[in-house]
Amino acid sequence: MKQIIYTLTLALVGASGLVFANHEPANETSKKSISKPLTIAEKNAALKKWEASPDGVMFKKWEASPAGQKVYAAEAKIRKNIGAFSNMEAIVTSLSLPAGSRLGFGIMVKINGEDYILSFGPEKSGNNILNTNTEFEQLHNLKVKDKIIIRSHSVSHAPKYSYPIVAGDYVEQDHKIIYKRALRQGGC
Template structure:
C-alpha cells in the first residue's frame, strides 16, 4: 500500500516541479508615464477652470473670504518654508462644523485664525497596549500658548481659514507632539 501511494505521489511531485520551473515570470510592461510639459499643464488647468468646479474656485479666490485666506497663508509662508517656530494661542478645541480634516483645533497666529489639523486619529486598542499619538494634545485647553512648526499650509473654499498641518507642537518648552516620518518615502 505504501509503495502504491509513493508511486502515485512521486510523478505528481516531478511534474509539478517541471511546470513551475518552466513557467515564465510575467512582469507588467506598462509604459512609465512621462512627465507632462508646462504647456500641457497650462492647457489642463485652463480646461479645469472652464468646469463648474473651476468656475466656483475662481469666484471664491476673488471673493473677500478667499482673499482673507490667501493673506493668512502669505503671513506664515516664510515660517512654513523654513520650518521655524510659530507662536499660537488655542481659540477652540474643535474644528468648524462639517469639517472632514480629522483631529484638529483652531489657533490664532499673529492675529489671524487658522485650522491646525493633525489628521485622522488612529487607536491601537489592545488589552495591554493603549496607543493614541494625540493623547497629550487632548490635554490642551482654550487660551493655552503653544509653539508649532509645519511643513504645509493649504486652503479650500469649504473653509474660511487656512489649514496648517501640525507636524510639531511644543508647550512650555516640552514637546507634546511630533509627527513620525513617513515609512518608505521621502
C-alpha cells in the same frame, strides 16, 4: 506505455510553449504603466480645462471673493515661518474644528492675530492593548487660551473653510514637546 507518456509530455511542452509565447514579460508591463511627464503645454491645457469646469469656476470665484482673499492674506503672514520650519507662537482658540470638517483631529489657533486650523490628520484607533490612541493624547489635554509653539512644513486652503489649514508637524508647550509627527517609513 512509453508512447503514451511521450505523447503527454510532448503535449504538455507544446501547451506551455504557447502559454509563454503569448505572455508578456513583467518588466514590459511595468514600463507601459509608467507615463511620461506632461509637458508645460499639456499642463496648461489641463489647467484651462479644469478652470472651465464647474468646480474650477467655483474655485476661481472663491479666490476672488473677500473670504478667499482673507485666507490668502493669512497664509502670506506665516509663509516665511513655514518655509523655514521655524517656531510660531499660537494661542488655542477652540478645541474642535468647524462644523462639517473632514480634516481628522485638529484645533483652532490664533497666530499673529489671525485664525488658523491646526490639523493633525485622522486619529488611528487601537494603537495599544487598551485600544486607546496615544499619538494625540497630550494634544487632547490642551485647553482654550493655552499658549503653544508650533512648527509646520505646509499651509493649505480650501473653499469649504474660512481659515488657512496648517499641518501640525510639531507642537511644544512650556518647553516640552507634546506632539511631533512621525516620519514616513519606507517612502521616498
